[in-house]
Structures are given as structure tokens and as C-alpha cells.
Amino acid sequence: MTKPKQPNECENVYDFLDQVRLRPGMWVAGSSLTHLDSMLRGYRVAMEVHGAKEALPFWAPGEDTPFDSWLNERNGRASSLRWSTQIEREAKATGIPAIELFFTLLDQFRAESQ
Template sequence: MTGASNARRQPRPLTELSDVHDFLEEIRLRPGMWLRGDSLQHLDSMLIGYRAAMAVHGVEEDFAFWSPGTQGPFAEWLWRRLGRHSSLGWAVEIEREAREAGVPAVELFFRLWDEYRRGAPGAPVK
């Protein structure tokens, strides 16, 4: 049966994305296409590249993941949420948590990302 409730959103061309939130929604839609082995460390590297491109091109955008000298607001929120701090970064720690919980790391990341966006002070809601 194919109904509106079963319809899956189609991927959008990169030219139609307006910010990192749109980019992450494309990754959520098809993580296997974007992340080799569903690795959050690959996602972290992509987001660092995204941030570097923002700096090179002078783009101002709310960005929760990384800035030179800081792991970013998402990592700071995650450390409070987990009750510990890690110099290894948010990707490694979420992968570790996912392994312990027996859930896919990408799934846990998006659960945490949604939670962060709903409740983190100053977190952009889109």
C-alpha cells in the first residue's frame, strides 16, 4: 500500500540546501550514501570541512559542531548530558554509547541531535 503516510521525502540537490541543518537532514535521509560504515567520525570530518568552507567563504551561520579552539556547543551539551567530558570528541563518544546500548551510532546521533535542538539554550530550532 502506498499512501501519503508511507511517502518518503526525496533527496534534494545540494544547491537547494540553505544551512548545516538541511545538510544533516539529507544525511539522515540516506546515511549510507554519506557515511562510510555509518561512521560518526566521518560525519565529524565532514562537518569540520563544512565549517572550514564557511570560514574561507565568509559565511555566517549558526554552527553547533566545531570552531577553531572549541569542540562547539553540541559537544558541550553532550558532555553535560552524558555527565562526563571527552577530549576524543562527540563522534567517538556517541559511537561508544551506541555500542553499549546496542543501537546504530547514526540513529543515536540523530536522536541526540534532535534532543539538543529541542532543548539546548541558544540551539537553533528549524
């Protein structure tokens, strides 16, 4: 089981997201995936500012991200909506908390992407 860490102890975006999974209420206001998406965009900006190199499947300037593309394929249709909005809509339709559905899908994405 993953144990709580300080942000500077995280090795990559997945390590950081494991911290969010442990305590989503601490990291993501209202468990909103839109807020999580914004946080991950900030993560990407910080990487650029500091010259860090890391494959980040949640942000790609001017194109679908790998996670967006995977989600569209999973859903069997193209969408111009960001992954966060797509998952929030699916969560509302199925009655599953959006943050819970996100982590389920993230686990599937990671398993299929390796």
C-alpha cells in the same frame, strides 16, 4: 517528511543533516560518525573560504563545540573526546547503530537549544 535535495539547495547545516538522515549510506562511509565529523569540519572550512556566516554547533577552533558541551552535560561528565567518538562508544555499549543514536541526540539537542 523531508525530500531529497541537492547540496546546493540546503539552507543550513541542519538542512544538510536532514539529507544525510534520509540516506546515511550515501553520505557517510560505513555510517561512521568520525566520517560525519570530518564532513562537518569540511562544511565549516567551506563556510570560511566563502565568507558564509552560520552558527555551527559541531566545530569551534580550540574549544568544545556547543554540541560537545551539551553531550558532556547530558552524560554528566566532562570528556576530551569529540562528540563523534563519545556517541560511537555509547552506541556500541547499547547496541544502537551510531548514526541512529546521533540523529536521536541531534533532535534532543535542537529541541533543547531553541
